[in-house]
Amino acid sequence: MTKQTFLHDKHVKLGARMVDFAGWHMPVQYTSIIEEHNTVRNNVGLFDVSHMGEVIVKGEDALPFLNKLVPQDLTKLVERKAIYCQMTNKSGGIIDDLIIYKIENEKYLIIFNASRIDEDLNWMVRNKNGFNVDVINESHNYSLLAVQGPKACDLMKSIGLEDLPPFFSIKRAELFNVNLWVSRTGYTGEDGVEILVRNEFSEMLWDKILEAGKDLGIKPIGLGARDTLRLEAALHLYGNDLDEDTTPVEAGLAWSVAKDKLDDYNGKEVIMEQLKTGGRKKLIGLKMLDKGIARHGYEVYDKDKKIGVITSGGISPVRGENIALAYIDNNPDYKLDSIIGVMIRDKIHNAQIIKKPFVNKRNKTEV
Amino acid sequence: MNESALCSKTHEYVLELQNNQYEVGITDYAIEQLGDIVFVELPEVGSVFEKNEVFATIESVKAASEVYMPISGKVIEINESIVDSPESLNDESVEDKWFIKIESEADQVEFADLLDYSDYKEEIE
Numbered sequence: 001m002t003k004q005t006f007l008h009d010k011h012v013k014l015g016a017r018m019v020d021f022a023g024w025h026m027p028v029q030y031t032s033i034i035e036e037h038n039t040v041r042n043n044v045g046l047f048d049v050s051h052m053g054e055v056i057v058k059g060e061d062a063l064p065f066l067n068k069l070v071p072q073d074l075t076k077l078v079e080r081k082a083i084y085c086q087m088t089n090k091s092g093g094i095i096d097d098l099i100i101y102k103i104e105n106e107k108y109l110i111i112f113n114a115s116r117i118d119e120d121l122n123w124m125v126r127n128k129n130g131f132n133v134d135v136i137n138e139s140h141n142y143s144l145l146a147v148q149g150p151k152a153c154d155l156m157k158s159i160g161l162e163d164l165p166p167f168f169s170i171k172r173a174e175l176f177n178v179n180l181w182v183s184r185t186g187y188t189g190e191d192g193v194e195i196l197v198r199n200e201f202s203e204m205l206w207d208k209i210l211e212a213g214k215d216l217g218i219k220p221i222g223l224g225a226r227d228t229l230r231l232e233a234a235l236h237l238y239g240n241d242l243d244e245d246t247t248p249v250e251a252g253l254a255w256s257v258a259k260d261k262l263d264d265y266n267g268k269e270v271i272m273e274q275l276k277t278g279g280r281k282k283l284i285g286l287k288m289l290d291k292g293i294a295r296h297g298y299e300v301y302d303k304d305k306k307i308g309v310i311t312s313g314g315i316s317p318v319r320g321e322n323i324a325l326a327y328i329d330n331n332p333d334y335k336l337d338s339i340i341g342v343m344i345r346d347k348i349h350n351a352q353i354i355k356k357p358f359v360n361k362r363n364k365t366e367v
Numbered sequence: 368m369n370e371s372a373l374c375s376k377t378h379e380y381v382l383e384l385q386n387n388q389y390e391v392g393i394t395d396y397a398i399e400q401l402g403d404i405v406f407v408e409l410p411e412v413g414s415v416f417e418k419n420e421v422f423a424t425i426e427s428v429k430a431a432s433e434v435y436m437p438i439s440g441k442v443i444e445i446n447e448s449i450v451d452s453p454e455s456l457n458d459e460s461v462e463d464k465w466f467i468k469i470e471s472e473a474d475q476v477e478f479a480d481l482l483d484y485s486d487y488k489e490e491i492e
Contacts, residue, residue, distance in 0.1 A: 017402075032457070033428040034403045224402070224429060293406060293426045315405050315428060345424065345431075 005050035006143050006199045007206055014220055021223055022115035024051040029222040036225035037317045040188055041359075044149035045221035046209050053117035054142045054196065055124075058107040059133035066100065066108060068265050069127060071248055073258035077102045082168045082185060084256055087123065092247040092267030092274070096120050097238055099185060101170045109170075109181075109196075111144070113238045127266070143202035147209060148192035148229075150362065151216045156182070156193055159212045164193065167363065176201075176208055187226070189233025189361040231323065232316050234285060234356035240296055241283065241311040241325055247271055250279030250327070252356070278330045281308065285356035286324040286342070287316075290349035294324035294342040301341040301348060307334070310342060318359045324351070368395045368464070373437065373478065374487035381437040381481065382465075387472065388443070392465040393425070393434060396491050401427040404456045409445040409466060416440065418477050423466055425453075438477045440469030 002025045011018065016027030027048070029036060039045050057066055067074045070085040071092075077083050079102050087095045096116040101109040112120045117139060124135050147155060153164055161182060165171040170183035181196040197205055210218060227237070236242050236251060247270060248257050254275060261268075288294060294313035299306055308328030316323045324342070328334055336355060341348035372380040372390075378397035382390045398404070406426035416422045416436045423434040445467050448455060455461045482490060 028429070029402060032403050034405075228428060291406065291408075293431065295431060 003051070005048055006202045007048045007050060010203060010206055011048065011220070016220070016222060019223070022051060022113070024114060026051060027220070027222040029224045030220050033222070033224035033228060034315075034317050036219055036221045037228045039217065039219045040149045040190055040221055040225065040229055041318055042150065043217035043219075044147060044151040044155050044192070044213055045219055045225070046206070046213070047146040047148065047221050047226060048143070048206070049146050049194070049226075050143040050199075050202065051114035052144055053110075053112035053114060053120065053137070053139045054144070055110045055112060055117075055121070056107065056136045056138055057110060057124075057133060058136070059131075060106055061131040061133045062106045062108055064263065065128065065131040065133045067261075067263045069124070070100070071257040071261070071265055071267065071271050072100075073261040073263075074100065074102075075263070079104055080165070080170050082170055082183060084168075086242070086248045086251075086253060086256070087120065088248065088265070088267035088271065089123075089244060090266050092249075092270035093244040094238075094242045094246055094248060094251065095123050095244060097236060097242055101183065103170070115239055141199060142196050143199050145195045145197065145202065145205060145209070146186050146188075146192065147195065147213075148186045148188040148190045148221075150190060151213075151218075152190070152192035155209070155213045155216055155218065159208065161193075176204065178205065180205075186363065187233075187235055188229040189235065189357060189359060189363060190229075191363045228314055228317065231312050231314055231325070232318055232357065232359045233361055234325065234358060236325075237312060246281075246327070247274055247279055249274035250281050250283065250330075252283040280330060281327040282330045282334075283311070284326055284328055284334065284353050285358060286310075286313075286326055286340075286351040287319070287354050287358075288322035288324070288342070288349060288351050289339070290351075292342075292344045292349045293322045294326070294344065294349070294351065299343045300326050300328055300351075301343060302334070303341070307331070307340065316358050323358050325356075368392070368484075370484040372484055373481035374484060375435065375437045375481055376490070377435050379435055379437045380484075384468070387470055389438070389440065389469050389471055390465045391422075391437060391440075391467050391469060394487065396488075398456050398464070401425060401432065402457075403428045404453045407449050407453045407456070407466075409450055410442050412442050412445060414442045416442075418473070434466065437481060438469075438471050438473035440471030440473065442467050443470050444468040
């Protein structure tokens with residue numbers, strides 16, 4: 001059965017077009033994807049991302065347990081800070097990408113993708129042997145709201161959050177007499193926060209934020225614009241750009257992988273080797289030179305030789321161009337400015353390799 | 368859209384202009400369902416299509432869709448304005464949303480599965 005967030009009725013009343021996404025009945029757009037996209041780039045938008053999974057890991061072995069699951073070094077993570085991670089299998093393939101927050105010693109909060117929560121929990125249970133740790137799925141208790149855009153922080157200040165947590169940090173806060181968690185994170189490439197609140201307060205909070213943001217031009221934003229925003233920011237979408245046959249190095253996430261981590265972790269051998277030699281494939285950014293949109297699954301060619309596949313593609317409202325992410329053979333001949341072909345409806349369309357992200361991220365100003 | 372047009376179940380419409388000449392496009396319902404339209408590819412003037420053959424492609428932000436000929440015919444004119452500004456299809460103030468004009472020898476049989484606009488409306492609701 002399709003699940004609904006606690007804000008489902010709000011979306012329907014706002015006239016959203018609802019779709020099934022990862023087993024959830026979610027708003028894909030309220031008015032127009034492009035309009036919603038531009039609202040987040042220019043002003044501020046409010047997202048219901050309550051479908052995402054929230055898991056608490058606690059116990060005396062919480063740190064060594066989590067450190068075994070990801071190529072990042074969690075021994076360096078301090079309290080109330082967050083880190084973007086990938087959970088890897090024994091071959092270095094990505095089971096999910098996630099954000100780990102250190103709430104306090106021996107207690108971590110993890111945000112998983114909705115589409116992967118079952119695999120995530122199974123994998124954690126399979127790796128739990130010998131660790132004194134509790135893995136608690138809290139997904140059904142919490143709603144997650146994202147407030148994103150250049151005016152997001154002004155909005156949060158106006159509703160009483162005077163001291164915003166720094167970039168990639170989380171803090172306990174009280175808003176409208178409700179205790180909740182606010183983190184300076186998001187998946188749009190813009191500044192903003194994500195608010196983790198118990199389900200029973202989510203509707204109140206949704207209404208209050210929309211009301212308070214009126215003068216700033218706030219709009220509710222659907223999953224359609226969430227996708228175009230994250231693509232412009234070249235942020236990966238699990239299932240499109242990441243899967244169990246793709247390593248963090250191949251996915252262009254080597255920057256996030258610890259180079260000097262002492263602890264062993266799943267897939268360490270493969271990943272450390274690939275840090276030296278590169279992977280079997282590499283993730284590149286493309287802009288279309290010919291008219292047409294490259295979409296997930298379309299093949300990529302060098303003349304008549306197939307060299308890869310598009311993983312995400314669409315329009316970039318900010319650039320006014322069509323952009324895409326693709327995996328291609330890890331061949332040094334394919335570099336920035338190279339022209340390659342994308343097969344769209346049986347015809348090769350020229351595309352050029354360009355740097356990622358496709359737009360400048362503006363969320364790191366207050367690190 | 369012109370309510371005297373006939374509609375297909377795949378959301379194209381055909382409107383008779385004069386003897387053997389027709390205008391072909393997609394229904395207002397199809398446009399609404401597609402959301403933001405960002406790309407339209409039309410055939411060349413002179414192309415000939417069978418009924419139910421793909422003659423155009425539309426890309427919305429979310430997906431690519433193919434557009435089928437509601438009846439057979441030969442393209443005599445294309446609407447360049449929707450190729451140049453695909454977003455005009457989403458603009459309620461714009462009237463000219465037709466895709467192509469065709470010459471057609473289509474007989475009764477080809478029209479048999481097309482619906483009056485009012486029946487079409489009922490069908491989609």
